[in-house]
Amino acid sequence: MSNEKEFKEIAIHCKNIVKAYGSGTSKVLALRGVDVDIYRGELMMIVGPSGCGKTTFISIISTMLSFDSGVCKVLGLDISKISEKDTVLFRRENIGFVFQAFNLLPALTAQENVAVPLLVKGIERKEAMERSAKALVLVGLNKRHSALPSQMSGGEKQRVAIARAIVHRPKLIICDEPTSNLDHSTGLNVMKLLSKLSKELQTTVIVVTHDNRILDFADRIAYMDDGKITHIKER
């Protein structure tokens, strides 16, 4: 149903990305020439066997990891050409992360956890807490502002993590196995939420997953094998 014709604006452009770890006899070629365009507002899933390069690929497009050759433009910016300092600022401004382990700070309430990226950016506490409250409403957690992570279910924790990922309105959300610590129906609800956010906020959402049960939520699925994207399935 959704295809390249619907998603006109390219959010991520990768051409022949190559990445090796180590050197000499211990050199591992993790990416052997990745080509892909990912569009604004689409939810793209990345699947493939263990060791095929998924984490390496999302680490590169989220500006966390350098690469050896090729071109990678994220939101129009050639990320191999910007300084370390500008990369950090770019990431803070434009990218939100969601991880399988939620990564919430245990001593902070839901609202405080969501406010963290704003406080890090230097936004004053009152405004950060107000924006955090709005993000919690967006993920359907309006009544859980003052709950600590230890008082929340897995699904609630992941929704807090998603609120934290979107609170600064990033253009890109990178999710690494977002449902693997959740039961089936909670995982489906989390994906429903990510899909809704991609459309309502026109945010590009990239999800690495081993969870076949959530593939229906993708606009497109990129299949990786042995350091390459071998094919892309339109849905």
Ligand SMILES: Nc1ncnc2c1ncn2[C@@H]1O[C@H](COP(=O)(O)OP(=O)(O)OP(=O)(O)O)[C@@H](O)[C@H]1O
């Ligand atoms: N820091 C590193 N040093 C050396 N080799 C690495 C490093 N990180 C990854 N690799 C190797 O690079 C290849 C790609 O790894 P990567 O973690 O990107 O795969 P993956 O598809 O995410 O795997 P999984 O599904 O198991 O998480 C693998 O052969 C892996 O062993």
